[in-house]
Amino acid sequence: MEYFEIIKKDEHSCARTGVIHTAHGDVHTPYFNPIGTKGTVKSVTSEELKFWGAEMILANTYHLWQRPGDALIYKAGGLHKFMNWKQAIFTDSGGYQVFSLARMRSMDEKGVLFRFDLDGREALLTPERSMQIQTNLGSDVCLILDDFPGYPFERKRTEESVERTKRWAERAVTEFMRIMTKDNPVNPGQKLWGIVQGASFEDLRKRSAEQMRALDFPGYAIGGVAVGEPTDQMLQAVDYAMPHLEEEKPKHLLGVGTPYDIVQAVSRGCDSFDCVIPTREARHGKLYISDKTANGKDSYKTIDIRKAEFAEQFTPVDTDCDCYGCLNHIRAYIRHLFACDESLGIRLATMHNIKFYLNLMGKIRTAIQYDYFDDMLANYKDRTEDTLEL
């Protein structure tokens, strides 16, 4: 059995449906990973996630390394056992948070010297250390430590990051193979994926993709996106990288995005996603709901459930939704919970937005399967009033 099987290719775009056979079950693609930063998808249980159809979640290496520590999680039998999540886990390398959260001290060929944000403890993140942590966590998909430029993109810095990412990738592969064959890894079925860098430079994305391809990873992530660049540059980065990666391997788009972004990226061949949007925005009362275009096509918009206009609406958040909140509660009640700062409000909102995203991925897979993904692609846009110019 192939690690990744393509089930159906769209005739009008690069979209496809498939299955990644991980060591903790199948992941049906295109797929969206809910974010479980610190070993918990904020406010919801593993049982709920599984019930809603989640097949993989993303956990953050940096956060778990800092607390409770990868050695403790290894002792507990790995992250699956520690948090009691029996399906697949995707981990990043820790590099992104070292740049965004930690106080970076210096970076050289060896790795990144930084101080943890919580206690100021100094630590060195190297390609090898990232592998050691991720194998201690025992995720199903782990990533190489990469170097990437911030936005706005500068050519010289981007070129440097591409070359360093290549050298770090080689070191990561060597260390990963050593651990998997000589140590006692908690997840012997763990897979290491490469990361393509190159910002929005066509030749650099090509070069990085070819470098990763040379290392024969079972899958790839498109990195260096969702760092502040406009949507069109993000999609361009995908366009530049894709032709140089094997069609038959799964591709993950790191940190993306809105439902619109996801549909667009799927049409370019991306198979999986992760993003804090549904969970983070839920915590601020921003809820994704279904909407129709003028010609009756499926689309979506967002509402801020905290607004006074919902105080006396005795109907569900989204009558098309099958999440727990929409099946059991009215808008007026959820608004009341937010007004009172009651945690059940955040919980219901989080459940709703995750279900919205998981349902979206199901709609995408069905659209590809039944040959109307081109129609979905043309119409699936955010129809919230202040974003209609999109």
Next chain:
Amino acid sequence: MEYFEIIKKDEHSCARTGVIHTAHGDVHTPYFNPIGTKGTVKSVTSEELKFWGAEMILANTYHLWQRPGDALIYKAGGLHKFMNWKQAIFTDSGGYQVFSLARMRSMDEKGVLFRFDLDGREALLTPERSMQIQTNLGSDVCLILDDFPGYPFERKRTEESVERTKRWAERAVTEFMRIMTKDNPVNPGQKLWGIVQGASFEDLRKRSAEQMRALDFPGYAIGGVAVGEPTDQMLQAVDYAMPHLEEEKPKHLLGVGTPYDIVQAVSRGCDSFDCVIPTREARHGKLYISDKTANGKDSYKTIDIRKAEFAEQFTPVDTDCDCYGCLNHIRAYIRHLFACDESLGIRLATMHNIKFYLNLMGKIRTAIQYDYFDDMLANYKDRTEDTLEL
């Protein structure tokens, strides 16, 4: 069918098992009401509460009056519909929070003039207004507005409170009957219970009990307890009131208490309870777990899951517990969630403590049914190290 049926009387104490037939289902007594202050038992859903066996919850009139307002809840079809809780609801009169939370302005025979804590809005709580609010909420058991002294108890003030509570009770009954017969109440099966005051004065408890009895309420609450007095004074208040209330009517002990308090009060004839202890303490990581006495009898203690000693304990919080957290998660993980301030930690802790209390009530009912409640009464004490002198 009687409103309250006694199923089994204990031979060695005043304990008994029974059923209150409310308009929203049966409540098996002795029973503990989880606290749903603002129309939500903090962090848990109605579905979960029902699954764990909750048959009634307590909601606070003061909080819901303040926000979202009883008029809005009436429009939504009552509190059961507003919060989607299909079992029974018990409401207090609002009086307790007017004293504890609001800025009281003045109190006279008419009622209590105060300012709401959230917005400083001035409002008058009268015996009639409390009835109007509680019938708008449509709870299954509602209470008269009472007047009660704080601790330490003073005889003159207590006597005054007993007499005022009697006069207010008469006004409450008149208004309640008017609403139930002339208005359009959301819950036509709602019942109004009286409240016995009298602090720890034997003759005043007797007088108040007789006054309430004269009004022929279908049930009574013992009030003016859990206001700061020692446990023995609280139990004494129960002892003083009980002989003067009809044996065949249900009695609720307001705001009590620890598992120890509850077992003691059950032996004195109390049928139902409400207390913030299990939910409030859960939010601070204090968890109730089963324990055994030296001679192998069932008992309990508490642990603070935030302590370092639990960091590497890969076993459930309580191996005797059947809550979601104990069946699915390890102490090390729940400690990690608390260390990271992750709301799932509070949620799992809340579920655990509520389940502990509901299971305790089940154990009490079984002990009465099978004639070993005297044994339970003798041994069921808090065995937490720093409380063993109890």
